[in-house]
Amino acid sequence: MTKNRLMYIDNIRLLVITLAVLMHIAVTYSGLGRWVYNEPGQVGIIQTVIFGFYQAFTQGFAMGIMFMIAGYFIPESYDSKGFSRFLKDRFFRLGVPTLIFMLIVGPITNGLVLVHGNYEASILETYAEYIIGFHFIGGSGPLWFAFALLIFSLIYALIRKFICPKGKVSNKDIPSFPKILLLIILMGVCTFLVRIVQPVGTDVFNMHLCHF
Secondary structure, eight states: OOOTTTTHHHHHHHHHHHHHHHHHHHHHHHOOOOOSOOSSSSOOOHHHHHHHHHHHHHHHHHHHHHHHHHHHHHHHHHHHHHHHHHHHHIIIIHHHHHIIIIIIHHHHHHHHHHHHTTTTSOOHHHHHHHHHHGGGGGGOOGHHHHHHHHHHHHHHHHHHIIOOSSOOOOOOOOOHHHHHHHHHHHHHHHHHHHHHHHHTTTBBBBBOOOOO
């Protein structure tokens, strides 16, 4: 462990990851939302309210915090590594795990689900169709976060390289209250506009833009 590691950031990330794991467990047993497996059975009104409150509450802030933490450290990482090394590092850290899930872990998991459901087509046929039809692009599963972060990192690097090559970016300036308020309003308006064309329950390549 490096001496300059920020333990409070690690603690926040650990808490959010724990909440996200519990979130998917809740989806499994509540039936509220889509997941690889949903436990069959009846859920009472009290349990539904509890599950619904927890899932909605967690969904409202958890991944936003993860994106914020990741975005906060990206300028410093880019400044220290430069364009090429930054992208290579991002691909190794984010792209490789995403590809492993898309091409190996995800198909195996889905294959086991198909076998459990007595699906008529063979696993090999299903996998071949999955690859040949480029369906794996939308098969990031829970690695959608890494996939999205990789895309955002690429966009950031291109902007820094070709549009704003002005040198180092400082993270020390704390935004004023009016700027924070303006950001909140802007996020609300953007969310409203996005959900007109991408309402809750829709996705693009497993990216739920309604929550972005």
